[in-house]
Amino acid sequence: MPVVRGKDIEVLFNASTIASRNLELAKEIAQRDYKDLLVVSVLKGSFIFAADLIRAMHDAGISPEVEFIMISSYGSGTTSGEVKMLRDIDNDVTDRDVLLVDDILESGKTLRFIRDLMLSRGARSVRNVVLLDKRMRRTSDINADHVGFDCPDYFVVGYGMDVAHAFRELPFVGVVKGDAV
Numbered sequence: 754m755p756v757v758r759g760k761d762i763e764v765l766f767n768a769s770t771i772a773s774r775n776l777e778l779a780k781e782i783a784q785r786d787y788k789d790l791l792v793v794s795v796l797k798g799s800f801i802f803a804a805d806l807i808r809a810m811h812d813a814g815i816s817p818e819v820e821f822i823m824i825s826s827y828g829s830g831t832t833s834g835e836v837k838m839l840r841d842i843d844n845d846v847t848d849r850d851v852l853l854v855d856d857i858l859e860s861g862k863t864l865r866f867i868r869d870l871m872l873s874r875g876a877r878s879v880r881n882v883v884l885l886d887k888r889m890r891r892t893s894d895i896n897a898d899h900v901g902f903d904c905p906d907y908f909v910v911g912y913g914m915d916v917a918h919a920f921r922e923l924p925f926v927g928v929v930k931g932d933a934v
């Protein structure tokens with residue numbers, strides 16, 4: 754088990770498993786009939802996933818534009834809170850196909866909020882791709898269009914995801930054993 758910051762981390766999805774899944778996701782996305790695709794990466798958690806996925810999308814023959822939106826829903830704890838936009842995208846989404854990229858779909862509040870916002874601004878379509886889906890936690894009416902992996906009901910870290918700002922740099926997705934921080 755890797756030890757980081759003095760904690761044992763149990764690996765759930767390793768780097769090569771994630772990399773091959775990203776290629777499959779990109780091929781899945783390439784099947785859709787997108788005309789003017791705008792990828793919107795939901796910061797901070799999705800930054801590594803989005804970076805890898807858009808390069809896999811290039812390999813799959815898709816050339817999207819990329820934007821970033823920053824949402825806070827967790828603060829520094831591990832329980833879901835209110836959704837707040839900390840940074841908006843810069844581009845107009847009118848008549849565009851929007852693909853939201855997030856690390857985890859849990860309650861669904863975050864993606865529901867952003868989807869409704871993009872639709873209210875006149876986006877032609879709004880779909881999402883998430884690395885991990887915690888279906889058992891869903892409270893909002895939204896589903897993932899593309900899912901990397903179904904996620905067990907653990908608080909996970911790594912590959913962009915943090916607990917109290919730590920562990921984003923891990924090249925794998927894992928669970929911190931013992932007290933997380």
Ligand code: IMP
Nearest residue numbers: 798857858859860861862863908909914
């Ligand atoms: P939702 O709004 O409840 O769907 O929450 C989704 C957001 O919460 C994701 O974008 C993540 O940033 C964060 N999140 C949910 N579960 C975890 C986890 O296990 N580890 C790290 N972040 C998480």
Ligand code: MG
Nearest residue numbers: 795796797798
């Ligand atoms: Mg997030």
